[in-house]
Each structure stands twice: as structure tokens, then as C-alpha cells.
Amino acid sequence: MRPLSVLPRVFEDGQRLYTLSLAPGWSVYGERRVSRRGKEYRHWSPWRSKLAAYLTLGGRFGGKRIMDEGASVLYLGAASGTTVSHISDMVPEGRIYAVEFSPRTFRGLLDVASVRDNVFPLMEDARHPERYGPVVGEADVLYQDVSQRDQIDILMSNARYLRPGGTGLLALKARSMDISLSPREIYQRAADTLIEGGFHILDHKELAPYQKDHAFFVIRKP
Amino acid sequence: MNGQPPITLITRWYGVFVVEGERVIDSISFPEDPGEIAGRLKALSEGKILEEERELAGRHHPVGVTEERLTSLGPLVETAGAEIPPAVLSSAPDPSLLHQALLEEGRERLGGIRRDELLIQAVSAYEEMNRVCNLMYERLREWYGIHGHRLVNRVSPEKLAELVGVYGSVDDIRANTSIDVEKTASLPGEDLAAISSFALTLREAQRERERLEKYITRLMGEIAPNLSAVLGPILGARLISLAGGLERLASMPSSTVQVLGAENALFLHLKEGRRPPKHGIIFQHSYIHDSPPWQRGKIARAMAGKISIAARVDAATGRDISRELREEMERRIGEIREKYPSPPVKPSGAKGGKKRRGRGKGKKGGGKNGRGGGGR
Numbered sequence: 020m021r022p023l024s025v026l027p028r029v030f031e032d033g034q035r036l037y038t039l040s041l042a043p044g045w046s047v048y049g050e051r052r053v054s055r056r057g058k059e060y061r062h063w064s065p066w067r068s069k070l071a072a073y074l075t076l077g078g079r080f081g082g083k084r085i086m087d088e089g090a091s092v093l094y095l096g097a098a099s100g101t102t103v104s105h106i107s108d109m110v111p112e113g114r115i116y117a118v119e120f121s122p123r124t125f126r127g128l129l130d131v132a133s134v135r136d137n138v139f140p141l142m143e144d145a146r147h148p149e150r151y152g153p154v155v156g157e158a159d160v161l162y163q164d165v166s167q168r169d170q171i172d173i174l175m176s177n178a179r180y181l182r183p184g185g186t187g188l189l190a191l192k193a194r195s196m197d198i199s200l201s202p203r204e205i206y207q208r209a210a211d212t213l214i215e216g217g218f219h220i221l222d223h224k225e226l227a228p229y230q231k232d233h234a235f236f237v238i239r240k241p
Numbered sequence: 242m243n244g245q246p247p248i249t250l251i252t253r254w255y256g257v258f259v260v261e262g263e264r265v266i267d268s269i270s271f272p273e274d275p276g277e278i279a280g281r282l283k284a285l286s287e288g289k290i291l292e293e294e295r296e297l298a299g300r301h302h303p304v305g306v307t308e309e310r311l312t313s314l315g316p317l318v319e320t321a322g323a324e325i326p327p328a329v330l331s332s333a334p335d336p337s338l339l340h341q342a343l344l345e346e347g348r349e350r351l352g353g354i355r356r357d358e359l360l361i362q363a364v365s366a367y368e369e370m371n372r373v374c375n376l377m378y379e380r381l382r383e384w385y386g387i388h389g390h391r392l393v394n395r396v397s398p399e400k401l402a403e404l405v406g407v408y409g410s411v412d413d414i415r416a417n418t419s420i421d422v423e424k425t426a427s428l429p430g431e432d433l434a435a436i437s438s439f440a441l442t443l444r445e446a447q448r449e450r451e452r453l454e455k456y457i458t459r460l461m462g463e464i465a466p467n468l469s470a471v472l473g474p475i476l477g478a479r480l481i482s483l484a485g486g487l488e489r490l491a492s493m494p495s496s497t498v499q500v501l502g503a504e505n506a507l508f509l510h511l512k513e514g515r516r517p518p519k520h521g522i523i524f525q526h527s528y529i530h531d532s533p534p535w536q537r538g539k540i541a542r543a544m545a546g547k548i549s550i551a552a553r554v555d556a557a558t559g560r561d562i563s564r565e566l567r568e569e570m571e572r573r574i575g576e577i578r579e580k581y582p583s584p585p586v587k588p589s590g591a592k593g594g595k596k597r598r599g600r601g602k603g604k605k606g607g608g609k610n611g612r613g614g615g616g617r
């Protein structure tokens with residue numbers, strides 16, 4: 020197991036990615052757990068998580084270590100906590116504010132949060148960031164995976180909680196935005212909007228074959 | 242001069258602060274209790290103004306605010322974002338307090354469990370127990386039949402399971418009860434013991450099925466009393482389960498309700514142009530399956546209409562209109578029976594045409610309820 024330099028507590032063994040578990044003995048979504056020298060690692064599948072797909076495809080955030088073990092992360096579109104749980108593994112001294120508005124999926128997220136003290140579940144609509152402002156405050160990383168037509172607007176309106184110099188990770192689903200344009204055109208427009216909005220784009224990757232018509236953007240708030 | 246007040250109000254999950262530049266000049270902390278915090282988070286999320294915010298705004302008039310929510314307390318000076326003065330950040334209590342509050346608030350917001358979700362699980366469990374009971378009963382009949390064939394055909398499934406489970410051999414049953422049957426063949430005690438143990442398990446499974454039925458009846462009385470009255474608790478529950486919830490059932494047109502549970506037939510209809518199904522799971526109601534074939538489509542449609550109304554009332558208010566619904570439904574069914582007492586006349590011989598002709602008759606005589614099939 021070799022550690023990845025760009026993220027804390029993430030490892031690779033040549034084929035697979037793992038995160039060093041914060042909650043040994045628990046699987047969140049049926050993922051495999053392996054023990055090495057008394058430590059438990061959770062397999063992190065690129066098929067299940069877009070961040071894992073980005074890393075598996077060689078993405079390294081433009082060479083930047085985007086967070087440390089004390090980072091605070093604002094995560095929009097947390098669903099039932101699959102990727103959230105792996106980010107939770109990375110930040111034992113930090114916290115992850117996980118926003119999800121669908122009651123059905125939020126229930127799963129609550130289960131994850133109840134065994135992980137650094138997961139702060141918020142059943143809120145990411146289109147209304149003011150509703151959770153007093154909870155969140157300042158984040159080092161803003162992660163967004165909401166698969167909505169207005170996903171760029173959602174990102175922009177939540178960026179107020181990203182500290183200057185903080186990183187944005189954006190999973191863009193082309194099909195939820197505009198079906199009359201090709202995915203490439205959509206990514207290009209998204210990039211333009213982000214740059215207009217004052218962000219720097221550090222990296223982007225398409226997530227095939229792990230996700231269809233998805234791109235992953237790494238951006239920085241100046 | 243820009244007219245902005247030099248001080249601003251900042252709200253965090255642990256308290257409200259009045260700051261001047263980087264300095265905190267006044268503040269009210271929330272009680273360090275998860276419940277107290279959860280209550281305030283809820284209010285914030287709903288866009289309400291907290292008492293503490295009002296109080297501090299009153300003490301420090303005029304104060305600038307940093308959230309839309311608070312604009313009735315003072316002018317909006319900037320939108321709250323990442324820039325929170327360190328003095329405010331450093332007064333935060335242990336984050337486990339926030340964690341606990343969010344878990345409580347989250348559970349609260351889910352509003353407990355939706356009752357129809359429990360119902361859906363329970364009715365699936367009931368169906369599974371039913372299948373298990375039927376399978377085991379068939380096995381017991383065959384197995385015990387080797388020893389006591391006569392008994393097998395004389396008593397109910399529950400009685401059979403109980404007698405064999407408790408007494409075992411036909412001789413012991415005769416000795417202990419008033420049941421008087423001959424045995425077919427003798428069996429050694431060891432073999433009888435195996436059958437007897439199996440029978441006890443079946444009896445327990447039958448009891449579980451009864452318990453589930455009672456539980457479902459209770460749940461249905463609670464969440465869908467009207468549907469329960471119109472269709473019976475078990476069938477009603479299965480319909481809710483097929484629809485994916487009471488709300489969804491309530492939002493379906495009655496033509497869909499009529500064929501719920503006949504998805505396969507509906508699929509073949511859409512894909513291969515076969516006859517559309519007349520009735521889905523509601524066919525199992527005795528009103529329909531005890532009626533002659535030519536009346537079934539009409540009765541199914543009449544029932545589906547009442548079921549839709551029942552589900553809508555259940556989902557909306559839960560007001561009990563079951564008496565009216567039942568009376569109307571029975572009246573309507575009576576009409577159908579009166580109007581179509583005998584099978585439609587067959588024009589000529591071809592065998593497979595029976596049902597189609599049934600529909601043809603309906604078209605002529607059925608008024609607004611014309612066609613027996615299709616329905617939509």
C-alpha cells in the first residue's frame with residue numbers, strides 16, 4: 020500500500036484505491052475491507068465514486084495536495100454517503116458538511132453520520148445555501164455532485180463558503196444540463212462560466228468508462 | 242460616508258454575535274444542549290428570526306445584518322460567507338455538540354418513518370409467509386399421508402399441523418381427541434417424530450401469518466381506513482405496495498389502479514398488441530372472481546373507481562367515508578349483475594372468440610361503461 024501524495028489517508032496497491040478507515044468494522048455500501056498491519060482499509064471503487072474515478076484515471080488535482088487531515092469540506096449532493104464516507108476517512112481531525120435534500124437518501128446518510136463523528140448531515144436544498152450558512156462557515160474544499168441542470172449556479176452560490184485559495188471539485192453531468200449540446204460543448208461552456216465567475220481551473224477529466232457523460236473539474240478560488 | 246452601520250450581527254450554530262471589525266462587542270451563546278441547538282437550526286433553516294438575534298439587534302440599534310433572513314432587523318451589509326472573525330470562530334464549543342444536534346434534527350426532519358413503508362414491508366412478509374405455509378402444508382399432506390391419509394383430507398391445514406405436531410401418530414390423535422380416523426400404515430416412532438417436528442414448525446409459520454394479518458389490518462385501519470373497507474386490509478395493502486406508497490396510489494388514474502399487478506399482461510398489450518388486461522390484483526377480490534366472466538370487466542372498473550376515491554381520501558385527510566363508498570359500490574355491482582344476467586349471445590362457433598364477444602356485448606349495452614377491456 021502506497022499513500023497518494025495529493026490526499027490524506029488514501030492508498031493504492033497498484034490496482035485499487037483504498038482509504039484508511041475511520042470506522043473499522045463498518046462497510047458503508049458493501050465495499051470490501053482489508054486489514055494490513057492492524058489497520059483497516061476500505062476499497063474505494065471508481066465505479067461507485069466519481070472522485071475515485073477521477074483519481075483512477077490519473078487525475079491529481081494539477082499536482083496540488085488539496086487538503087490535510089484537519090480540512091473541512093462542504094459536500095453538495097451527498098446522497099447516502101458513498102463518497103462522503105471515503106472523504107470522512109481522509110479527515111479525522113476535520114469535518115465534512117454533507118448536504119442532501121432527498122429524504123429517502125438522507126436516511127442512509129444519517130446512518131453513515133451516526134458512526135462517523137466528522138460527518139455533519141444537513142437535509143437541505145443546495146440552492147439555498149443561506150439555510151445552512153450558520154452551520155458551515157468556512158470550507159477548504161467544496162465538492163459538488165448534484166446532477167442538476169443548474170449545477171454551475173449551485174456551485175457559484177455555495178462558493179461563498181469556500182475560503183480563498185480553497186479547492187472546488189465539481190462532477191458535471193452533461194445530460195442533466197442540456198441535451199441539445201454535445202457533452203464536450205457543455206463542458207466548454209461550464210469551463211467558461213467558471214472562469215467568468217473568477218475561478219481558476221486546475222484540471223478536468225472525463226470520467227468514462229466509469230461514468231457516462233460526466234466530467235470532473237478541479238477549480239480554485241483565488 | 243456610506244451610511245452603513247459600523248457593527249454587524251453574525252449568527253453561528255452556537256450563538257449570535259455583534260462584531261465591530263474583528264472585535265466581538267456583544268454576544269449571546271445558545272445553551273450547550275443538542276436539543277436546544279437543533280431547535281434553533283430548524284428555525285434558521287425555515288428562515289425564521291431567533292429571539293437572540295432580535296434581542297441583540299434591539300440592544301445595538303442600528304446593526305447591519307449578513308443574511309437576507311434578517312433584513313427586517315437592519316440593512317444587509319454583506320452576504321455572510323467565509324469571512325468570520327477569528328474571535329467568533331474561537332468561541333465555538335466542541336463540534337460533537339453540533340454533530341449530535343444535526344443527527345437529532347435530521348431524524349426529526351425525516352418525520353419518523355413513513356407508515357406506508359412499514360406496511361409495504363409487512364405485506365411482503367405476509368405474502369412470503371403465505372407461500373411458505375402453502376408449500377409446507379403440501380409437503381405435510383404428502384408426508385403424513387403415508388401414515389394417515391384419511392386425516393389429511395378431513396381437517397383444515399391449521400388443525401392438521403397442530404394435531405400432527407402435538408400428538409404425532411393417528412393412534413395418539415384418536416386417543417386424545419374426538420377425531421376418529423383409521424391409519425393408513427404404521428410408522429416407527431423416529432419417523433413420526435420427524436414429521437411431527439416439521440408440523441410444529443408449520444403451525445408456527447401459520448401463526449406468524451395470522452399475526453402479520455392482524456398487524457396489517459391494524460396498520461391499514463390507521464393509514465388507509467377507506468381503502469381497507471373497500472378492498473379489505475390485505476388486498477388494500479398489496480395495492481399500496483404495488484403502487485409504491487399510498488400517495489402514489491392516490492395520484493394514479495383509476496384505469497391504472499384497475500390493472501395494477503397485471504404488469505406482465507399490460508406489457509404484452511403495449512408491446513405485442515395483445516388484449517389489454519381487464520383487471521390486476523383487484524381481480525382477487527371475491528366481488529370480481531366470484532362473478533361470471535362477462536361481468537368482471539365492468540365490476541373491476543366500478544371497483545377501481547371507488548378504490549381511487551378511497552385512496553385519495555385516505556392520503557388527503559383520512560376522513561372515514563367507507564360506509565358511503567361500500568354502499569355505492571354494492572349498489573353499482575348490483576346494477577351490473579341485474580343488467581347483464583346472462584352471457585352475451587354467441588354469434589357463431591369459433592372457440593377463442595368468447596372473451597372478445599363479451600366485450601362486444603358490453604359496447605352495445607354498457608352505456609358510458611362500454612368496453613369491458615381497455616378501460617383507458
Ligand SMILES: C[S@@+](CC[C@H](N)C(=O)[O-])C[C@H]1O[C@@H](n2cnc3c(N)ncnc32)[C@H](O)[C@@H]1O
Pocket residue numbers: 067068069095096097098099100101102103118119120121124143144145146164165166167
Ligand atoms: C449523483 S448523486 C450523488 C452521489 C454521491 N455524490 C456519491 O458519490 O456518493 C446526486 C445527489 O444529489 C442530490 N441533489 C440533487 N439536487 C440537490 C439539491 N439541490 N440540493 C441537495 N441535494 C441535491 C440528489 O438527491 C442525489 O442524491
